[in-house]
Amino acid sequence: xxxxxxxxxxxxxxxxxxxxxxxxxxxxxxxxxxxxxxxxxxxxxxxxxxxxxxxxxxxxxxxxxxxxxxxxxxxxxxxxxxxxxxxxxxxxxxxxxxxxxxxxxxxxxxxxxxxxxxxxxxxxxxxxxxxxxxxxxxxxxxxxxxxxxxxxxxxxxxxxxxxxxxxxxxxxxxxxxxxxxxxxxxxxxxxxxxxxxxxxxx
Numbered sequence: 337x338x339x340x341x342x343x344x345x346x347x348x349x350x351x352x353x354x355x356x357x358x359x360x361x362x363x364x365x366x367x368x369x370x371x372x373x374x375x376x377x378x379x380x381x382x383x384x385x386x387x388x389x390x391x392x393x394x395x396x397x398x399x400x401x402x403x404x405x406x407x408x409x410x411x412x413x414x415x416x417x418x419x420x421x422x423x424x425x426x427x428x429x430x431x432x433x434x435x436x437x438x439x440x441x442x443x444x445x446x447x448x449x450x451x452x453x454x455x456x457x458x459x460x461x462x463x464x465x466x467x468x469x470x471x472x473x474x475x476x477x478x479x480x481x482x483x484x485x486x487x488x489x490x491x492x493x494x495x496x497x498x499x500x501x502x503x504x505x506x507x508x509x510x511x512x513x514x515x516x517x518x519x520x521x522x523x524x525x526x527x528x529x530x531x532x533x534x535x536x537x538x
Contacts, residue, residue, distance in 0.1 A: 350377070350384035354395060360386070375403050 352369065353361045360369050377384055378400075386399045407413050427436050 348383070350382060352384055352386045352399075353389040354386055354399070355389045360399075361389070371399070371403050371406050374399065375407065378403070 351363050352374070353363055355361060360371070360374070361367075362369050374384065374386075384396070385394060386396045387393065388395050404416075408416060427433050
């Protein structure tokens with residue numbers, strides 16, 4: 337495999353350039369790399385940034401999405417449940433879209449921090465019991481997410497089994513005041529603290 341670590345930017349991220357022929361070029365090792373190479377870098381904890389060679393536009397998000405697409409296309413490598421994908425697509429353009437990235441980022445960060453502890457628990461208790469504990473953790477996180485979404489907008493968010501009531505045409509939504517925004521920030525902080533508290537439970 338080619339040396340994919342390559343040149344680093346000022347913040348220690350590896351620099352990769354993508355050319356019009358869709359080839360990815362490592363600017364330090366002067367070698368072409370593939371999406372598979374970049375996937376391995378991610379798994380090894382190596383941070384990289386991808387620029388369009390012509391426009392110098394940062395296209396890291398697009399390339400990471402392509403890596404996920406490639407991984408999901410492999411037999412036995414699927415991580416994203418179909419229902420999750422449907423719900424994720426449903427959030428595009430949704431009034432709660434702005435809150436979802438932070439929630440997903442926090443949830444995955446919490447999961448990553450728990451990996452070693454969960455592996456130990458699975459080994460000690462047996463696979464079946466361990467998965468039961470993991471399922472319970474998922475249910476707790478989903479319940480917390482539901483409460484948070486309804487707290488921010490009781491009519492804008494509803495789970496599939498709880499259809500939202502029709503909006504009242506005669507009552508336009510009031511503009512958010514500074515007090516309202518401050519309250520939302522406070523509630524977001526409380527939600528994060530609750531997630532951390534759940535993650536700290538053995």
